[in-house]
Amino acid sequence: MRSDGILGSRDAEERSKWLKRKEIWLVVLGVILHAVYMLSIFDIYFKTPIVHGVDLVTPRFTAPAKRLVLLVADGLRADKFYEPDSEGNYRAPFLRSIIKTQGRWGVSHARPPTESRPGHVAIIAGFYEDPSAVTKGWKANPVEFDSVFNRSRHTISFGSPDIVPIFCGALQHSTWGSYPHDFEDFATDASFLDMWSLDQFRSLLNRSNEDSKLKKLLQMDNLVVFLHLLGCDSNGHAHRPFSSIYLNNVKVVDHVAESVYNLVEDYFKDNRTAYIFTADHGMSDKGSHGDGHPSNTDTPLVAWGAGVKYPRPVSSSNHSDSGFRFVDDHVHDSPTPTEWGLHGIERVDVNQADIAPLMSTLLGLPCPVNSVGSLPLDYINMSKAEEVEAVLANTKEILNQFLRKSYIKQSHSLYFKPFKPLSHYSSMLDKIEHLILSKEYDAAMDLSQNLRSLALQGLHYFQTYDWLMLMSVITLGYVGWMLYLVLHVLQSYTSLPGNIFGVEQAVQRNHHRKIYLYGCVVTAMLSSLLLLEHSPPLYHMYMIMTSFSWVQIFSEYRFINVLWKHLSGRKVNIVIKLLATTALSVFILEFLVSVFILIFSNLVRL
Ligand SMILES: [Zn+2]
Ligand SMILES: [Zn+2]
Known part of the structure; x- marks a missing residue:
């Protein structure tokens, strides 16, 4: 040197x-x-999409349903639900009969991270949580957010202590229960957890016969029943999704769906209940979930009851989702597997967050204020005029978020760059109102959907502004x-x-x-x-x-x-x-x- x-x-x-x-x-x-x-990863990718101070949009159509039942089979992947077993028998006979005779079906695409909390938030609150929420604890809300349950008159919920309290813990108008944590023993067959939720709901209905206050509560409109079924998730982790225990659990959730349906119909006898069956995420072959593999992102969706369309045979003109890019970033142009035995019935896939506006619309409620889902019209049985109103309410909610984000950014910026495509949003809204008044519903629908996609782009613009x-x-x-x-x-x-x-x-x-x-x-x-x-x-x-x-x-x-x-x-x-x-x-x-x-x-x- x-x-x-x-x-x-x-x-x-x-x-x-x-x-x-x-x-x-x-x-x-x-x-x-x-x-x-x-640390910049937190400012670039892990930035919460939630914005506070967004105004609600009161819908201008009559609610198609008086109450709604939401069943979420935790960790149930789409193919294991729809395909037959080795002997050619289907595992979910009840829900299949619904698909064939009185409901709508499809695959709901979850966005990674395919975990329980973000999955449920997408379904119930209609937005995709930033991944950092996963690290902030499961029970407590890291950020206060609005949900379909918040908007309901009353919510009844039973299920896992990791999920139910996220949505009902701080909700005044809710009746809920969850089992102790040690019930989630991975060593045994966890399908009894699903039966637990069903039993709780059944005994609540029975109790109402002696409890007039409870009976009155159940008769109110805008009632939501949410049963969280953890069995498939626990069994998938412990025994993998090819095990007989997991596959048998698919039969159990089908049985729960059938029992709930019969209980509710027998109790209310008014045909005013809408039902939604889905899952928060799937389960990989290794018995895990979290990433964007289709085994994790593809979950079943079955809807039926009040306000839901009946099945429709597939025709070349109504198969519109081929080539559409879903939120899990997969282009789903592969045909429905023939072994599912459903290729003759129209399948409508959705993004997971679309389920929230679907539920809100069925109940005639405002969409949750931070929801970014697009109402899947193919599920809803409404007149043309009401369809337009429903899509417009959905659009305005997203537009309000955009306007709020734009306002906050502008008030803090020394040099503000607005999102130009929406600079004339108010004239677009006026035009839609005008078209509705003159009963030009198709044109009003096109313009509303166009405005909604611009508002979603605008939200993305502000999410990535910095x-x-x-x-x-x-x-x-x-x-x-x-x-x-x-x-x-x-x-x-x-x-x-x-x-x-x-x-x-x-x-x-x-x-x-x-x-x-x-x-x-x-x-x-x-x-x-x-x-x-x-x-x-x-x-x-x-x-x-x-x-x-x-x-x-x-x-x-x-x-x-x-x-x-x-x-x-x-x-x-x-x-x-x-x-x-x-x-x-x-x-x-x-x-x-x-x-x-x-x-x-x-x-x-x-
Ligand atoms: Zn889960
Ligand atoms: Zn899990």
């Missing part, structure tokens, strides 16, 4: 001490920088960090113009001070801008890290200048050697930093 270099006259021992100190500092700085930038700025700041920061490392390597491990500065130490220190001062001023100005825009604290951190690494580079301005002059006079192969040395050194440093990051993130996880 040379004893000269940037330190000029220092001896070798002192120089190696200095180098060691500087490299420890570099590793520490690298770890901090990578850790801060890693992405360009964030990604630019972070990329700039990483580039700065790499350049800083390159400069360090050139100064410390090569024989490049080291002693140039030896005589100018004092001048150089003065120069450094100036650069740092300018850096501080610029950082403070940028920080004030972020403060004025009400940016989250982490935005300041990204910006500070980026400007810090660039200040480091600018402080070596004189070295860069000399280096440039030096290199431009050299042969090409020296430059190549230099680049190779630099690349190797940077790689080693980055490797060190990555190891630290790995240790750090493991510690955080613990």
